[in-house]
Amino acid sequence: QVELVESGGGVVQPGKSLRLSCAASGFTFSSYGMVWVRQAPGKGLEWVAVIWYDGSDEYYGDSVKGRSTISRDNSKNTLYLQMNSLRVDDTGVYYCARVHYNSFDHWGQGALVTVSA
C-alpha cells in the first residue's frame, strides 16, 4: 500500500533553515509528481510546492517562493523540502502528497515545523 512518511520537523529560530524529507513506498515513486502542502495551527490548507515525476520542473506558492527548494531522489524514493530564511508564519504541519489526475491522492501524516525565537 502507498505510504508517505515525513521527517525533519522541529523547532527552529527565525532566519534559520530546515530540510524536510518524505520517504515513499508502495508505489513507483519515479512515476508521480509530488507536492508539499502546509497547514498553520487552526488554519486551512496551503499548497507549498510541486515537483514533476522526473524532477524536470518545479513550482512554488507565493509564500515560499525564493526561500524554499523542492527536490527528489528517485533512487532513494525520497522527496525533500529545503526551507531557508524561516519566518514565524512558516509554522505549521507540513504534508507531502502524491499527485494523481491533478489531485493529491495519498498524504503523509505530516511533520510539525515550529519557527520561534
Place this chain on the structure above:
Amino acid sequence: DIQMTQSPFSLSASVGDRVTITCRASQTISTYLNWYQQKPGRAPKLLIYAASSLQGGVPSRFSGSGSGTDFTLTISSLQPEDFATYYCQQSYTTPPTYTFGQGTKLEIK
C-alpha cells in the same frame, strides 16, 4: 490568481441528513476541482477528483458536481464519521497553483 470560496463556513447537521457544500471559483476552472475531508489531527483525504469522480474506497454517499465556476459536494445521508472539515481545491492553472478553499466545518447538531 484564482480564488476559491466555500460556503457555508460551518454547518450543523444530524446523522441521516442530506448536506451540500458549495465551492465557487473566481474564474472558470472547467472540472479541475477536487474535494478533501480532514478530521482533527489527521491528514486530508481525497474524496472527489475532477469535480465528480469518486476516489477509490470512498463511500457512495459522497458525490460531487459542477463545472466552470460553481461546484457542490453532497453527502446523501450523514454518518457519524462524516463530521469533519471539507476543502475544495482547484488544479486548473498552468503553471500550477493548487488553490484550496477556506474549508467548511461540518459539526453535529
